[in-house]
Amino acid sequence: MSLQTLIMDEIKTAMRAKDTVALEALRAIKSEMLLAATASGSKEELTEDDEVKLLQRLVKTRKESARIFTEQNRPDLAEPELAQVAVIEKFLPAQLSEEEVEAVIAKIIAETGASGIASMGKVMGLASAQLGGTAEGKTISAIVKKLLV
Numbered sequence: 001m002s003l004q005t006l007i008m009d010e011i012k013t014a015m016r017a018k019d020t021v022a023l024e025a026l027r028a029i030k031s032e033m034l035l036a037a038t039a040s041g042s043k044e045e046l047t048e049d050d051e052v053k054l055l056q057r058l059v060k061t062r063k064e065s066a067r068i069f070t071e072q073n074r075p076d077l078a079e080p081e082l083a084q085v086a087v088i089e090k091f092l093p094a095q096l097s098e099e100e101v102e103a104v105i106a107k108i109i110a111e112t113g114a115s116g117i118a119s120m121g122k123v124m125g126l127a128s129a130q131l132g133g134t135a136e137g138k139t140i141s142a143i144v145k146k147l148l149v
Contacts, residue, residue, distance in 0.1 A: 003051045003091060004033060025058075025084035029091070032058060052133035055092050059085050060136070093133045101135045102143050109147055117148055 007030050014022040032054050037046055046054070062081045069078035089095075096104075105127050108114075114123050127140050 002045070003048075004030075004045075006091070007033070021080055021083045022087045024080075025087035028058060028084070029055065029088060049132065052092065055088055056133060056136070059088050059092070062088070095136075096131070096134045098139065098143065101131065101139060102147070104131060105140070105143050105147055114148065117145070120144055120148055123148065 007026055011023065011026045011030065014026055033046060033051070036050065036054055062085045066078040066081035066085070069075070069081065105123065108123055108126050108130065109119075112119070112122060112126065114120075123144050124141065127144060128137065131140060
């Protein structure tokens with residue numbers, strides 16, 4: 001079942017349950033998917049990789065908003081953002097723990113023979129491609145820096 005069909009089914013379920021937070025998050029996903037599909041100008045549907053990137057971007061945006069609201073002492077605004085993150089993350093592949101990410105990156109460093117911070121770009125490229133939607137870029141970057149320094 002495609003992500004778009006799954007989102008539509010979840011929207012119907014959220015409407016019946018009158019779950020406004022889930023409905024808002026699901027509608028945001030649907031909107032982003034439509035914008036991405038029409039922005040490319042092609043008639044092709046989004047690939048699974050594009051869908052994962054889109055969902056990750058939505059999660060990142062909401063986490064950042066929640067962080068800002070918390071810093072501004074506005075928990076009333078931060079809570080709905082974090083609730084939407086939980087709804088969106090249901091559609092993402094399972095995230096790897098930091099230990100698992102570190103093991104994969106250590107393996108990549110060993111294979112490429114990378115040493116020093118100058119090799120960070122090469123390792124980041126390979127790690128991002130290999131870890132795809134299973135780890136955040138920020139986490140990957142921090143671990144690569146730690147292992148190369």
